[in-house]
Amino acid sequence: MVNVGHGVSLLSQGTGYGIIIGLGVLFAAVILIAVKIQRLYLMEDSGRSEMFMVANRSVGTGLTCSAVFSSWMWINETVFASVVCYQYGLAAPMWFGTGLSFQVALMAVLGVLTKLRVPHAHTSLEIVRKRYGNLGHVVFAVLNLINNIFGCSSMILAGSQLVVGITGMHLAAATILIPLGVVLYTAVGGIKATFLTDFLHTTIAVLLIIYFTLSVLTNEHIGGLDGLYDKISASAAQHYVVGNYAGSLLSFKSKGAIMFGLILKFGNLALVIMDTAFWQKSFASEVQSTVPGYDLAALAIFAVPWGLGTVMGLSARIIDTLPIFPTYPGTFTADEVASGFVMPYTIKALLGSGGTVGMLLLLFMAVTSTVSSSMIAVSSIISFDVYRTYINPKATDRQVVNVSHLGVIFHGVFITGFALMLNYGGANISWVNYFSPILTCPGIFPLIFTLMWSRQSKLAAIVSPILGLVSGVSVWMGTTYAIYGGISFATTVELAPCLYGAIASLFSPVLYSIVISHLKPEHFDWREFLRIDLVEDETTLSTSSASSPDDSIAALSTGKDQKQREKTSVAPAIYESPQLNTVVPGSATPLVDLVHPLDEESLRHLRRWYKIAWIFLIFIIAITFVVWPMPLYRDYIFTKPFFRGWVTMAILWQFFALFAVVIYPVYDGRHEIVKSVRGVGTSLRKRFAS
Numbered sequence: 001m002v003n004v005g006h007g008v009s010l011l012s013q014g015t016g017y018g019i020i021i022g023l024g025v026l027f028a029a030v031i032l033i034a035v036k037i038q039r040l041y042l043m044e045d046s047g048r049s050e051m052f053m054v055a056n057r058s059v060g061t062g063l064t065c066s067a068v069f070s071s072w073m074w075i076n077e078t079v080f081a082s083v084v085c086y087q088y089g090l091a092a093p094m095w096f097g098t099g100l101s102f103q104v105a106l107m108a109v110l111g112v113l114t115k116l117r118v119p120h121a122h123t124s125l126e127i128v129r130k131r132y133g134n135l136g137h138v139v140f141a142v143l144n145l146i147n148n149i150f151g152c153s154s155m156i157l158a159g160s161q162l163v164v165g166i167t168g169m170h171l172a173a174a175t176i177l178i179p180l181g182v183v184l185y186t187a188v189g190g191i192k193a194t195f196l197t198d199f200l201h202t203t204i205a206v207l208l209i210i211y212f213t214l215s216v217l218t219n220e221h222i223g224g225l226d227g228l229y230d231k232i233s234a235s236a237a238q239h240y241v242v243g244n245y246a247g248s249l250l251s252f253k254s255k256g257a258i259m260f261g262l263i264l265k266f267g268n269l270a271l272v273i274m275d276t277a278f279w280q281k282s283f284a285s286e287v288q289s290t291v292p293g294y295d296l297a298a299l300a301i302f303a304v305p306w307g308l309g310t311v312m313g314l315s316a317r318i319i320d321t322l323p324i325f326p327t328y329p330g331t332f333t334a335d336e337v338a339s340g341f342v343m344p345y346t347i348k349a350l351l352g353s354g355g356t357v358g359m360l361l362l363l364f365m366a367v368t369s370t371v372s373s374s375m376i377a378v379s380s381i382i383s384f385d386v387y388r389t390y391i392n393p394k395a396t397d398r399q400v401v402n403v404s405h406l407g408v409i410f411h412g413v414f415i416t417g418f419a420l421m422l423n424y425g426g427a428n429i430s431w432v433n434y435f436s437p438i439l440t441c442p443g444i445f446p447l448i449f450t451l452m453w454s455r456q457s458k459l460a461a462i463v464s465p466i467l468g469l470v471s472g473v474s475v476w477m478g479t480t481y482a483i484y485g486g487i488s489f490a491t492t493v494e495l496a497p498c499l500y501g502a503i504a505s506l507f508s509p510v511l512y513s514i515v516i517s518h519l520k521p522e523h524f525d526w527r528e529f530l531r532i533d534l535v536e537d538e539t540t541l542s543t544s545s546a547s548s549p550d551d552s553i554a555a556l557s558t559g560k561d562q563k564q565r566e567k568t569s570v571a572p573a574i575y576e577s578p579q580l581n582t583v584v585p586g587s588a589t590p591l592v593d594l595v596h597p598l599d600e601e602s603l604r605h606l607r608r609w610y611k612i613a614w615i616f617l618i619f620i621i622a623i624t625f626v627v628w629p630m631p632l633y634r635d636y637i638f639t640k641p642f643f644r645g646w647v648t649m650a651i652l653w654q655f656f657a658l659f660a661v662v663i664y665p666v667y668d669g670r671h672e673i674v675k676s677v678r679g680v681g682t683s684l685r686k687r688f689a690s
Contacts, residue, residue: 009168010326010348010356016167019360020174024181027368030200037676062668063199064285064293065300068104069661070198070369071277072301073205075158075340078366080429081305082343085313088257089241089249090638090646091629093309095261097302098624102265103272104301105620108294109613110273111282113451115290116606118529119597124279124447125385130532131450131524132458134390139462141385143443145378147274149418150436152374152411156419158340158429159367165336166344166360175420182368183412186375201369203662208362209304210654212347212355213311217647219350221324222315229643231318239317245635249317250643252632259495266502267437273444276377287602291609295616296664300657302624307650316346324349338430374415379407431493437502438476442468445510456513457522464512472505530594 077100084092118127125144129137160174222228232239232249240247243255272278282290319325320332326345327336336345347355383403388395395403422432442465449456480487480497491497596603638646666673 010166010344011353011360013168015357016163016169016174016360017177019357019364020163020169020177021181023361023364024177024184024368027200028181028184037680060286060665060668061289061293061296062665064281064289065296066202066661066665067198067281068107068278068294068297069300069657070202070205071281071373072100072104072272072297073202073304073366074370075155075162075363075366075429076433077301077304078205078209078308078362079158079162079340079343080433081309082312082316082346083337083340083430084257084260085309086316086337086342087241087313088254088260089244089251090310090314091244091252091254091257091632092260093305093307093313093650094252094629095257096264096305096309098629099261099264099268100301100305101298101624102617102621103269104278104294104298105613105617106269107272107278107282108291108298109610109617110448110451111279111285111290111294112606112609112613114279114282115287116603116610117451117526118532120532121283121529122280122384123276123380125276125381126532127529128447128450128461129385129389130529132461136458136462137385137389139465140443140447141381143440143465144274144276144381147270147440147443148276148374148378149415150432150440151271151275152371152415153419153422154429154432154436155367155370156415157422157427157432159363160419160423161339161428162341162344162363163360165339165341166356166363171423172420175423176416178364178367179371179412179416182371182375183409186372186379186408198369198372199662199665201365205362205365205369206654206658206662208358208365209308210651210658211358212351212362213308213651213654215355216315216346216350217311219315221319221322221350225644225647226640228311228314228318228647229638229640232314235318246637248637249314250638251636252629252638253634253636256495258633259499263434263437263495263499263502266441266506267433269506270437270440270444273447274440275374276381277373280377280380281373287598287606288609291613291616295613296660298616298620300660303650303653303657307647307654310647310650312343312346315350316342319346319349322349335428339428340430371415375408375411378411379404382407382410426489431489434493434495434498438472438498438505439469441502441506442466442472442509444506446513449513454524454526455517455521456524457517457520459520460513460516463516464509467512468505468509471508472501475504476501525591527591527594530596 077096081093081096084096114121114127118130121127125137125141128140156175156178159178160171163169163174163178164171216222217228218224223231229250236246236248239249241249241254241256244257245251245253282294285293316332320327322328325332326348327333332345344356344359347359351358383400387403388400392399446456446461446464450461476492476497477487479500480491480494483496484491484494598606
């Protein structure tokens with residue numbers, strides 16, 4: 001078992017139990033109330049599968065941005081960004097930020113393309129099955145589950161170890177209690193519940209991130225921007241980093257940082273593209289909200305690791321030998337660093353117990369937002385891709401929702417057990433972060449090709465991820481043995497083998513897919529995707545009430561009232577589709593008769609967003625991969641003025657994130673907020689009047 005904290009407890013066990021249990025119960029209660037308000041005043045019933053899984057495809061730009069940001073604000077962006085800055089210097093948090101942005105921007109491209117080609121999709125696996133049949137469906141379901149299991153369990157693993165290190169709670173208790181409250185509110189509210197709790201998580205977390213950054217930076221032991229720079233420069237000899245230019249923490253030329261950044265890019269790409277949750281959030285967003293919501297989140301997320309990681313990591317280097325540091329007079333060990341204690345120990349030393357309680361709160365926000373999205377994703381796979389597809393194809397809507405509820409509970413129990421296994425098996429957050437990309441990357445390009453390349457054959461889609469996984473593991477093990485002369489827990493988590501394994505795992509399926517597709521060519525007609533239809537879903541799912549085509553397109557396009565429709569800049573045609581009344585796509589309908597549920601004006605609008613999404617993706621890759629970092633990768637140590645500007649810009653970016661994911665969603669959803677408040681007020685007045 002990992003020795004978390006080495007007996008150093010920053011808070012009492014009672015505080016730990018109180019926060020973990022109390023917040024879980026609080027969020028569950030809030031969601032129960034919110035679900036009831038949605039049903040009574042916004043006509044959003046989480047008891048229906050369309051609402052439970054894709055929120056009636058009615059989520060606006062602001063809430064989409066906040067939810068994507070929250071789902072992507074893992075513990076890594078806060079805790080692990082501080083770790084890599086402590087290890088490699090200020091280059092690492094910046095590379096961390098670049099490793100978060102482009103994946104979300106790519107998902108914006110895929111999300112709007114899905115609305116164009118598969119407008120009624122519920123899960124990414126549903127798309128795979130329509131194109132490649134049951135075998136392809138099973139292969140990608142396994143890949144998706146592997147991704148969700150490792151991603152979700154790594155967050156519980158890191159969160160539980162940090163909670164134990166901070167409070168001294170029992171490891172098993174922390175591992176079990178962290179996801180417990182999430183199971184309660186997710187099972188009740190479905191994906192819309194995760195959107196709402198994501199907003200609450202995000203609001204609290206962003207405020208705490210800004211508070212921690214500014215409070216630590218201005219602490220008397222740090223001395224502001226100039227004090228931080230002067231103290232790091234003065235202690236350069238004691239903090240020599242192998243692989244950095246002149247061993248300096250203040251140089252962007254860092255071999256370790258860039259290798260970490262590359263591993264992160266590949267791993268994070270899998271955690272987005274292979275995660276059903278990110279696809280579902282794009283399905284749940286309104287047609288005009290997917291691209292701006294995702295791209296705004298792609299910009300905002302950069303703020304978390306860059307500013308917070310830089311300040312925390314460098315500040316820890318200054319104080320880790322001072323009497324105020326929690327481990328004093330003992331040293332800050334490599335195991336404690338790798339387990340993520342750079343940030344909590346720094347906060348305890350500089351901000352005291354109050355700051356440490358805030359740190360525990362931030363941990364809870366980061367872990368539970370990720371876990372809730374994973375639970376909805378896995379429950380949708382269980383209910384829609386397994387139960388309704390293979391077990392009970394004639395399942396009613398209520399049966400599908402019931403299985404979704406059970407899926408949330410099952411996933412919660414399973415992932416807790418898996419995290420316990422990792423904990424007692426000796427894993428830590430560093431090992432999982434470096435190892436998991438090798439397992440999660442092989443399906444990325446075959447899945448992208450499913451939507452973008454009509455000539456990827458069924459055989460190629462099925463075989464190339466399997467060959468990619470074999471190639472990645474082989475390269476990982478082979479390079480480990482070649483470089484270090486043996487294969488062990490310690491050697492397999494080294495940067496070089498993990499990087500080479502991730503590269504092989506990610507890119508080899510591209511070669512396999514192209515070769516196999518040319519040896520056995522096929523051509524897929526995109527109109528086949530129109531057979532996945534809401535009308536068909538509703539008529540087969542519901543035995544009591546069949547939905548009309550008009551109901552279906554209303555569910556697809558909007559769940560909002562007329563005032564909200566009038567305020568949007570989207571043409572009215574985006575909400576109406578007379579053609580759908582004439583042809584209902586189904587398995588027996590000839591391709592020539594299949595009609596897209598959106599009219600030409602709406603499709604032109606989506607094609608315009610598709611081009612914008614591509615432009616933004618190319619722009620953000622060019623800026624964050626080449627234009628910005630590459631000129632800095634040279635024999636250069638930051639001067640004090642340049643360092644001031646660097647950290648100041650990082651802090652300003654945090655305030656931009658506050659606007660994008662907290663303030664703007666409130667403004668964007670003001671009509672629903674007012675409608676809900678008025679509804680509640682009217683109900684209360686009637687109750688008291690009676």
